[in-house]
Amino acid sequence: MYTCPMPQDSVFSDKPGKCPKCGMDLVPMEDHSMHSAQDMSDNMDSAKGYTCPMHPNVHSDTAGTCPVCGMQLEKVKPASEPKAVSLNTLLKPSNQQVIANVPMIHMMTREEDIEMVSYGFINYDTRQTGVISSNFSGRIEKLYVHYRYQKIAKGQRIMDIYSPELLTAQENLLFLLKNDSENAMLINAAKQKLYLLGMSNQQLNSVIKTGKPSYKVSVFSNYSGHIHESNSTGMNNNQPGSIQSVPVTTEELSVKEGMYVQKGQNIFSVYNPNRAWALLNIFTGQATMVKVGDKVRITPETNPGNDFRASINYIEPIYRSGSKTVTARVYFDNSSYKIPIGSQVKATIFAGDRSADWLPEEAVLSLGMDKVVFVRTGEAFMARKIETGITNKHLIQVLGGLDKTEAVAANAQYLMDSESFIKTN
Template sequence: MKYIVCFLMIILTLYSCNNNADKNGHSDSSHAVESSLTYTCPMHPEVISDKPGKCPKCGMELEQKAHTHEAEIMELNALIKPTNEFVISDIPTITMQSERKDITVQALGNIAYDTRQTGNISARISGRIEKLYVRYKFQKITKGQKVMDIYSPELMEAQENLLFLLKNDAMNSMMINAAKQKLLLLGMSESQLRSIIQKGKPDFWVSVYSNYAGHIHEAGTAGSMGAVTSLSNSMEGISETSSELTLKEGMYVQKGQTIFNVFNPGKSWVLLNIFSEDVPLVKTGQTVNIVPEVAPEKKFTGTIGFIEPFFREGSKTLSVRIYFDNSRMQLPIGSQVKSEIETDGISGNWIPKEAVISLGLTKVVFKKVDGGFFVNKIETGNETDRYIEVLQGLLPTDAIARNAQYLMDSESFVRTKNN
């Protein structure tokens, strides 16, 4: 009996140990399964947690994901890449599109006088200004209007020679005609010539008339001795108000000197400023839609008549001219305009603007690779409202992020291999 009791106690002890071993083994297995389960965000795969919850970046519920040993190694390799070169994401991708795009160049400018229509009023004789009929700058004059009277000793001598021939050698037609022609060349009109022949007395001055219609611009400034010493036909120095002329009665002018310039506001051009990146797109003959800022309702269409072959000093733009008739619209000279130039279509490889990030002089895109996006430098060309032309840096089969800005936050810094 004693042996039977001992045998039963040994059996019970062994059974209890087996049960404990089974329980402990089951618990370890469950713990191993649980430890192999992780939770990640569908929008941000880099967010990984060992328990359920919400994504700290977007607030979405974390999804359960079972990881194999190989998957863990692959994700680890991706995550240890530099964050300023590689981005883990599953956003939509696009490829370059080879097609022809219509490009409209926008430019600002102003209305200016057409200098091809500029007229010059010059003194044909040296002498003193006896009477000045133009009183202030930018005064409007008409063709044939008297501008001034000039007294000239040379003119007096030529008149006296003619009158002497008529009185003492009336049959010498050759000399008489030569004397008349000289007076005409000195600026005397046909009516004045007939008048002195009828009177038999010389006039003390000759009148200067304008052969042009427009606005008077002073071409010279008075020197200290009262002579017109500096003449220029430029439009620089236009004053804000119509002040009086520096040229006064009693001053002397010299033969051949330009006294006034006459600009016709009815014959004008639009001077547009074209930025350097748009210069290759602009050609003569292209249609331009122009909207004057002072009178938007007077918008009109013109064509490019001339492209200046140089950049003006201190300017980063090239100027183009659009000739137009301003006699009907009467737009103020110097007023600003906005314009759109309809250029010829351009064939190339294009991607949306939102796919490109500008880093100053460098442009980059996010190129699709296994596990995410890699920063890729590109060279760009022409631009439209929505697209950018790619010159170098991408192949037609390369997939890039449609929205590159989405992959960057305000504190990101993108670095390329060459930058």
């Protein structure tokens, strides 16, 4: 078998001749079929003398020129073995040192004004919620509200209800007035029953004046605000057309004309948008710093220039479902701010002064759950894990793992990026 002496040409032939690419004479190929891999490795390791830099298969015990290309032969250099890194070294805990000349700082002990940023949203103050209920059983004949968040006023008619119970009570009063008008005790008792069933003075006087019972009685709101379906389940779900609770995202009320209501059932809730609270999410690491009475500055996203100051009124003692934060409530009068319910807000909480040990944020490297600093040890920097607390104004509280006399690199990220300076012990 013959081949071109220029390996990049990749020309092979079973008889002598010239290379069709470069024109050089084809040379015979050495037969290695009888050689084992170990033999070839031994030959390479024991190779001495001179070889052609362009044709490694050319060897000579003395200096000279390559018979193929005419280049000067070079002395063979023994191959160097790569130094292996053990798996134990790769898997052992971090004990790296960094040799560099970088700025250093010391841990600072001083009193800092604690300011924490939190985020949340505006919601109705549920302490100001009004309820529209039915004092008698019956069927909704006419409904005057149809959508959630629909604005209503105090005294506004909400619905008309037909009630057999109320109709019977009116007929009893009219019967007494007609047939036993001198019996003041029974007449007053009949009137009182109608009042308790929800009839107003105006409605009752109209029945007495006309001498005819009213088949439909109107229900009015005692509150102003936004109307919502009540979450109360005090109704008989087996009753045809009974009211069911609806998801928060439903816009149209599920209460419809023709539905039946039960005596004492809460049908609607009325929320006052002028009485609201901000619900702020406080992370676990900050929860111990926040207390009732702390001043807070609220900045609504809908109008950043319309920020205001208030105080934290209540901190919920439990975590809400699916949340890893504690909720703090800030009550405020929304009649002047007019912040839309549901708006996102940013809050700056002023948690007072705290004396502690501090390091700049850039001096501490975050490795997931661990915090690391580079401590100056002799002429090098040693990575060390420390315990940290809160973050305040680009400063991190140091709880342990570092002495005040020890110097650390001012910028830990700079050392981590300088991989060429890292040596693994």
